[in-house]
Every structure is written in structure tokens, then in C-alpha cells.
Amino acid sequence: MTTRERLSQLRSAAEEELCDDILPYWASHAVDEEQGGFVGAVSMAGRPDPKAGKGGVLNARILWTFSAAFRRYPDPLYRELADREFGYLLAHFWDQDFGGLFWEVDHLGRPANARKQTYGQAFGIYGLAEYYRATGDREALDRAIRLFELIEAHAFDPRAGGYWEARGRDWQPIDDIRLSDQDMNVPFSMNTHLHVLEAYATLVQVWDDPRPRTRLRLLLELFLDRIVDPTTAHQILFFDEQWRSQADIVSYGHDIETSWLLCEAADVLGDATLQRRTDELAVRMADAVLAEGFDSELGGVYNDRADGHLNTDKDWWPLAEGVVGFLNAYRLSRRAEHLEAALRSWDFIERFAIDHERGEWYTRVSRDGVPYPELTKVDFWKCPYHNTRAMLETVERTRQLELTAG
DSSP: OOHHHHHHHHHHHHHHHIIIIIHHHHHHHSBOTTTSSBOSOBOTTSOBOTTOOEEHHHHHHHHHHHHHHHHHSOOHHHHHHHHHHHHHIIIIIBOTTTOSBOSEEOTTSOEEEOOEEHHHHHHHHHHHHHHHHHHOOHHHHHHHHHHHHHHHHHTEETTTTEEOSEEOTTSOOOSOOOSSTTSOOOSEEHHHHHHHHHHHHHHHHHOOOHHHHHHHHHHHHHIIIIIBOTTTOOBOOEEOTTOOBOOOEEEHHHHHHHHHHHHHHHHHHTOHHHHHHHHHHHHHHHHHHHHHSBOTTTOSBOOEEETTEEEOOEEHHHHHHHHHHHHHHHHHHOOHHHHHHHHHHHHHIIIIIBOTTTOSBOSEEOTTSOBOTTSOSBSSSOOSHHHHHHHHHHHHHHHHHHTTOO
């Protein structure tokens, strides 16, 4: 089989998975017909939990998902679901008193955790800006701009040149600013900065204003100069106020995801020097994941390494990001091992990560593809954004690569 044929086969498989599995699953299993919006949890067997809380990140990611899907495939159902989420986000997550998005509401749509996590505000921008791109609804752009202004006014630290993890409902400092129970209580994290960068890269494409461009450049340079270790090409995950590393953890999923998102940000800025630096770094990051965090026997990106211990479980999102990240590395390097890694990542997903009986992807499988049955299909973090985006990116990237393939 030629390279062009293999790329074409991958493109067809990705499009089929998106349109025939991922999006229909969320349309049929996650819509909250009683309280509006989408439910906060769905079991492995596909049973919604009508009393589950609803996360701001999950809802912003659902908005992004159906907006991005509608922009590429103008199915009226995708528009309907994007509209549904847009209305719910503004009605229940938007803080009418202090601005910004709540971290969580209960199943009735009442604030359950009103803190202002920078990560959550960033995903609000990401979803709202994509909804504007898909629909032209000016209110969505206005809200995205307002979130940008709130982040810059309250989360940006001009002395350190970075973004604090969280503030209280009234945007005042709070003691516990962790993103989750698994994260460290430190001022700055790779994860938050990555998703602010991702959000600003989308905002720049719909809002012609120098301020988000300036901040996007700052964020990109932060990754190039501070967050990615120049020796290992892995990212440092947690920092103190002087940008000193606070943990010995390597997140392979974040590394491969960041590798292509940095390229996207550089392309949006259109600075040739930054593009060259970023392209070179992206290949180095993909190589580091391939050498240390990729299953050479079965395929797929491992989750992480902490204190020298390799976690060989494979969550749905590093698997998804692996396909895109290695395709991006192949675009830049034209080295066969990068294309093979992308194809083998997809092979593992197709064989083990997709629940072919009940739909969607398992949250986590073991190294050899056995799912963890106690985990859910939908929850605060399990969302349609990583795998939807991966399929959309795969369709577009393989189409472009086919033009020059042998």
C-alpha cells in the first residue's frame, strides 16, 4: 500500500468515527431533556446520571465540539446542539455579578463551585470563539472578549509574566488554587498555560485586536523558553513564582498535544522566526514521546512517568492527541517513523479504545487494551473535545499530506 493510500484510509476511518460514533453518542446519550443543556455524567453502560453536577470545562468543551463539527459539516443537528450549549452556558455558568464562568453548577444549574479557574475561563474563550466562527453570533464573540479581559485583569501576573491558576468568585486571591486533587497547589502550571494559549490562538483568528496577539506571543515564548525543558524536550508541569520546577513528572499526552498546538499558535502569529523555532521543537518533542512514552509493541501513547515510574495505562485523550501530534511531526520531518507512530496510534484506538458495542471511547484502558469498567463515558473531565478534535485534525492533515505523498 502506498503512503497516499494509507493516508486516505486513515482519513476515511477518522471521518467515519467522528460522524458515525462520537458525535451521535453525545447527541443521543448526553442531552439533558429535563434540566437543559447536557448531563454531567453517563455511565459506562450509557445510563445518564440526572443528579450529577455539571462542569464548566465539560460544557465549554461540548460547545467547542458541536461548533467545530457544524463549521466543517453543516448538519442542522450539530447547530442545534451548539445552540443548546451556548444558551445553557450563558444562562447558568456565566456569573452575572462578577463576570466569568463558574467552575461547576449542580444538576439544576445553580452554582456549586463558583471559583474562577483560569483553565475554565480559557475553555470558555475556546468554545465561544469557535461558536462565533461557526455561526457569526456576535454575542459569543463579545463574551469571549470579556473573558479575555477578565483573565488579563485578574489572572495575569506582570512580574512573573504568567497566569495564576485560580481566583475566587470575586476574582480575589484564594489559598487553594489547584486545578484538581491530583495537581499541585502552585502558582503556575503547564496545563493552564497550554489551554490559555490554545484559546488565545482561536480568539486571534476572530478578533482583530493587538492585545490577544501580544499575549499569544508571550505564551508561545514561555513554552519555548521556560516550560519545555531544552535538554529533554519534555515539559515541566508545575512552577513556583520564579518559574522553578516543582515536580518530577512527564506527561506524554500533554507533550504530544503541546507539540502541535505550539505550531498552530506560531502559524496564527505568522512570525517566520517563531515558526522555525516551534517547528524544530515540535519534532524534538514528538521524538522524545516516541522514544520514551510510546508503546512500540501495541501502539499508543502512555499516560505519564512520575518519579521514574512509567504509567503504561492509556487514557483516551493522549491516544487521540498522539495521532495528531505524530501527523504534525511527519508533516515537518517527512520521517517514516512519525507517520508509522500516527498510524499505529490509530490502530490501537480502533482496536481497543473505541467501545464498538456501546459507542464512544473508553476513558482508560490498560497497556494491552483492557478497559477500566468502573470509569464513566461522560463526567467532569471525560468529554468529546479531544477525540472530536483529533478526528477533525486527522481528516484535514491527511488530506493535505495526500497532495504530496507518493
